Amino acid sequence: MTDTFPALSLVPKSEVAQSAKDFKSDQEVRWCPGCGDYSILSNVQGFLPELGLARENIVFISGIGCSSRFPYYMNTFGMHSIHGRAPAIATGLAVSRPDLSIWVITGDGDALSIGGNHLIHALRRNVNLKILLFNNRIYGLTKGQYSPTSEQGKITKSTPEGSLDYAFNPVSVALGAEATFVARTMDSDRKHMTEILRAAAAHEGAALVEIYQNCNIFNDGAWEPLKDADTRDDLMMRLEHGEPIRFGADLSKGVVRLSDGHLAVVDVAEAGESEILRHDAHAEDPGLAFALSRLANPVSLVNTPIGVFRDVQRPSYDRLVREQIDQIIDRRGPGDLQALINGSDTWVVS
Amino acid sequence: MTKQVVQLSRVVIRFAGDSGDGMQLTGDRFTSETAGLGNDLSTLPDFPAEIRAPAGTVPGVSAFQLAFADHDITTPGDAPNVLVAMNPAALKANLKDLPRGSDLIVNTDEFTKRNLEKVGYASNPLEDGTLEAYSVHAIALTSQTVEALKEFSITKKEAERAKNMYALGMLSWLYSRGADGTRAFLKKKFASKPEILAANLAAFEAGWSFGETTESFSVQYEVAKAGDLPGGRYRNVMGNPALAWGLIAASQQSGLPLFLGSYPITPASDILHELSKHKNFGVMTVQAEDEIAGIGAALGAAYGGALAVTTTSGPGVALKSEAIGLAVSLELPLIVVDVQRGGPSTGLPTKTEQSDLLQAMFGRNGESPVPIVAPQSPSDCFAIALEAARIAVEYRTPVFLLSDGYIANGSEPWLVPSVADLPTIDPNFATEPNHVSEDGTAAFWPYLRDPETLARPWAVPGTKGLEHRIGGIEKADGTGNISYDPENHDRMVHLRQAKVDGIAATIPDLVVDDPSGAAEILVLGWGSTYGPIGAACEITRRGGLNVAQAHLRHLNPFPRNLGDVLRSYRKVLVPEMNLGQLGMLLRAKYLVDIQGINQVRGMPFKSSELVDAIAAAAETM
Ligand code: SF4
Numbered sequence: 001m002t003d004t005f006p007a008l009s010l011v012p013k014s015e016v017a018q019s020a021k022d023f024k025s026d027q028e029v030r031w032c033p034g035c036g037d038y039s040i041l042s043n044v045q046g047f048l049p050e051l052g053l054a055r056e057n058i059v060f061i062s063g064i065g066c067s068s069r070f071p072y073y074m075n076t077f078g079m080h081s082i083h084g085r086a087p088a089i090a091t092g093l094a095v096s097r098p099d100l101s102i103w104v105i106t107g108d109g110d111a112l113s114i115g116g117n118h119l120i121h122a123l124r125r126n127v128n129l130k131i132l133l134f135n136n137r138i139y140g141l142t143k144g145q146y147s148p149t150s151e152q153g154k155i156t157k158s159t160p161e162g163s164l165d166y167a168f169n170p171v172s173v174a175l176g177a178e179a180t181f182v183a184r185t186m187d188s189d190r191k192h193m194t195e196i197l198r199a200a201a202a203h204e205g206a207a208l209v210e211i212y213q214n215c216n217i218f219n220d221g222a223w224e225p226l227k228d229a230d231t232r233d234d235l236m237m238r239l240e241h242g243e244p245i246r247f248g249a250d251l252s253k254g255v256v257r258l259s260d261g262h263l264a265v266v267d268v269a270e271a272g273e274s275e276i277l278r279h280d281a282h283a284e285d286p287g288l289a290f291a292l293s294r295l296a297n298p299v300s301l302v303n304t305p306i307g308v309f310r311d312v313q314r315p316s317y318d319r320l321v322r323e324q325i326d327q328i329i330d331r332r333g334p335g336d337l338q339a340l341i342n343g344s345d346t347w348v349v350s
Numbered sequence: 351m352t353k354q355v356v357q358l359s360r361v362v363i364r365f366a367g368d369s370g371d372g373m374q375l376t377g378d379r380f381t382s383e384t385a386g387l388g389n390d391l392s393t394l395p396d397f398p399a400e401i402r403a404p405a406g407t408v409p410g411v412s413a414f415q416l417a418f419a420d421h422d423i424t425t426p427g428d429a430p431n432v433l434v435a436m437n438p439a440a441l442k443a444n445l446k447d448l449p450r451g452s453d454l455i456v457n458t459d460e461f462t463k464r465n466l467e468k469v470g471y472a473s474n475p476l477e478d479g480t481l482e483a484y485s486v487h488a489i490a491l492t493s494q495t496v497e498a499l500k501e502f503s504i505t506k507k508e509a510e511r512a513k514n515m516y517a518l519g520m521l522s523w524l525y526s527r528g529a530d531g532t533r534a535f536l537k538k539k540f541a542s543k544p545e546i547l548a549a550n551l552a553a554f555e556a557g558w559s560f561g562e563t564t565e566s567f568s569v570q571y572e573v574a575k576a577g578d579l580p581g582g583r584y585r586n587v588m589g590n591p592a593l594a595w596g597l598i599a600a601s602q603q604s605g606l607p608l609f610l611g612s613y614p615i616t617p618a619s620d621i622l623h624e625l626s627k628h629k630n631f632g633v634m635t636v637q638a639e640d641e642i643a644g645i646g647a648a649l650g651a652a653y654g655g656a657l658a659v660t661t662t663s664g665p666g667v668a669l670k671s672e673a674i675g676l677a678v679s680l681e682l683p684l685i686v687v688d689v690q691r692g693g694p695s696t697g698l699p700t701k702t703e704q705s706d707l708l709q710a711m712f713g714r715n716g717e718s719p720v721p722i723v724a725p726q727s728p729s730d731c732f733a734i735a736l737e738a739a740r741i742a743v744e745y746r747t748p749v750f751l752l753s754d755g756y757i758a759n760g761s762e763p764w765l766v767p768s769v770a771d772l773p774t775i776d777p778n779f780a781t782e783p784n785h786v787s788e789d790g791t792a793a794f795w796p797y798l799r800d801p802e803t804l805a806r807p808w809a810v811p812g813t814k815g816l817e818h819r820i821g822g823i824e825k826a827d828g829t830g831n832i833s834y835d836p837e838n839h840d841r842m843v844h845l846r847q848a849k850v851d852g853i854a855a856t857i858p859d860l861v862v863d864d865p866s867g868a869a870e871i872l873v874l875g876w877g878s879t880y881g882p883i884g885a886a887c888e889i890t891r892r893g894g895l896n897v898a899q900a901h902l903r904h905l906n907p908f909p910r911n912l913g914d915v916l917r918s919y920r921k922v923l924v925p926e927m928n929l930g931q932l933g934m935l936l937r938a939k940y941l942v943d944i945q946g947i948n949q950v951r952g953m954p955f956k957s958s959e960l961v962d963a964i965a966a967a968a969e970t971m
Contacts, residue, residue: 012812025819027831056814061650064822072819072832077811079653080821081646082676088611088643092650092658093811095634096609100654100811118646121639321634328629335631337602338769341595341732345531346585346766347388349575 007204018049025075036187036213063110067134070105084115087122094318104131108149123179125317126205138219171293174208181207183308205316239307244276360419362427367436372514377414383527385586388575389418394426411443420574424881428956450483459492498556512553519557587764589728589757594624596735604775606657611647616699617755618689641669652682655810661687675714683742690754701952702755705928710750719850722750722905726880729764756878780807796830804849854907864898872919876902886960
């Protein structure tokens, strides 16, 4: 396992083979029937055995919201904290405990409204956290107010005449914060989500995974066009590193870079296959990934990319903190408390 | 020329100048030399919130007061015997505090028409008789410094900047202070600038010889070693570094790595700076994106088994309240250091106050008890940090440590403890299941409490078989599972309160100092008022009135004997730098008619004010 997941080399391995069942806690799952959170939970529980980590060295930390109940259902260590603060709390844990695999579970309100500051700082510092952001474009737990990812004009209880807020695009926000790993996947696509989780787990540093999640009670069908077999292929492009970015029926559409530097979706036959952009998730410059994140129409969902937008190497913050301490100890020797408090200017009273 | 040497018992000097004049440095150096001579001492820096307020203005004045004596003293003195005023603004801002007859040293070079106008002097106070009542030493400090440094290849501005060293040299001679420490200090500070170093050394020596030769000073003073201090090795220490070292000591004595999550804020930032210097003790410091993230990161580290600390001042506590509530609910060890300053809101960042006691006590939603401790002097910050850590770790609780700006930046001699004598702290991590389920399997219940302390087990991630989930939602007693059951909530609220109340069993009884044994008045304080109250009580006793003094280092819970102590005096006076916060708690808990002595002027009490207040109270008995 250590080869597949070098980022987890400091986390002790399980002595026995695991199955999804090992990760189910004894608590009754209490999301609304039909909620997209169920499939995410089962996907994560199904994926974790692949990492082969000691269960007690895995920690799930969440904020507040429907998604944030997630840790209670995982038979690992877990903390259900306060609204928006999970990335900050997880940062302290990651810095002090390199032997843990730490997952942050958050939602669009938790991560992007009340906790926006902590999210961007965890990402820019590149703390070794895997952040799963369940985006359902609504406040579920407080019973249906618009969220920072709700489309403008959204009718909700708090916006009976339509919301006036311009929406955040979580992937754009993360790329703007220079996150080293940014991906998007879908609650209902087990195979794709597993691939993304695998890539995130293998990444050293912060990984932001936006998961399009359906809240069937307050915002049902928000992502339906991307799930419906009749429309999805036409709307959604799957990003694969090194592959030309093509989608649509018969892969007739593709992404090209215009002479002014902007990206555009074109007819492949017209533009010519050789013109189609190859996705480079490892590009140091986040510019192209950001441009891809801006292609989607937030209302119609036309041209929505999913997959890994960006996956680059940068030493994680927590590792740098520990390395700096080790270097200082090497250079100065371990601290001597008596010498510290004595200082250099003392006098004796007899 | 040898001058007559006069022995003094106690001296109070105040250095005052523009923010850019280096008065804090001058004061610090003078303090170090004084400490090295074995005097007892106490200091009070007083500087503006602005880094460089407009030059030459009253708001831009920065001052440093130092009292030193041949006996045990507890305050930096009510009023200086000597004022060094580097410009008209410094004179204007400080003259009112200088008793008539005192020495006044002024830098005449700065008394220009323009500078005088800037602070509203219509005429020159050096010439118009304003200063008749003082023993004025009018010295052209700037030009004499520049003259002394004319051989050096430095700019005029650089030469002028050395005037504080000239003044320091002069004062060092006047009070027979040493010079070696200052020389060594300058050598280190200007190691990479040999020319500036040489100039500063020369300015210091020039000031010294000027003192020796000038007719302006007819005598030289000496203050003997303080004789009544307990024997041992001493050093001078300020509150913030002492607090930082106390935290490092607590880390060593508990075997837990120290983690600080913090956000810069006056007057607490120096603790962050100090801890950041000592990473060779394994100290982890995270300067977070905001106050909330500072405590959040600390709480995360506490969950992982670190000795977790967050440091801040009052406005930061307001932001951290929700996370402190989470720590109460999670029952994890966490030290919250609040170096109090003037409030409300931004208030007075560089001035001291004790007005966060009720915020620490009650500033959270729900029934959310948090233990509170407070140091009584700069050196006590070391011991109180260890005590805060003990309570936090052994009771699995956040603990407030309430310091204040006066303690943080003030200094005093400290009898350096031997590390071998420090108390140890046992984290007592959970390593095994603690419950047998109905089906006979071993289980771990994160909220199954120690019957004696009511502390819950601390099971850190990585402990096999103890996987569990905790959160801010109410938990079932024992299992820790989510519970909305009304009976359970009632029980949990009472349990959390009982746990904190129970800490009293490990707190020493309050000790009352009443040499006569016949006092009818008790003066009770907490935090940095210790020094002024002690001095006031001594003066009062010398005046023939018996008075008892007691000081609280534990504010929640209180020592068990506090009620009895309060009830055994006819009158209880509680001086506080707030509108009566401790007084309110005492009245509510013990139904005793506390009489508050309250002020919020951003400065510590003067002992004379307290002497008057005690006398007034005695008259009404
Ligand atoms: S309210 Fe929506 S998001 Fe929350 S549990 Fe129900 S369906 Fe899921």
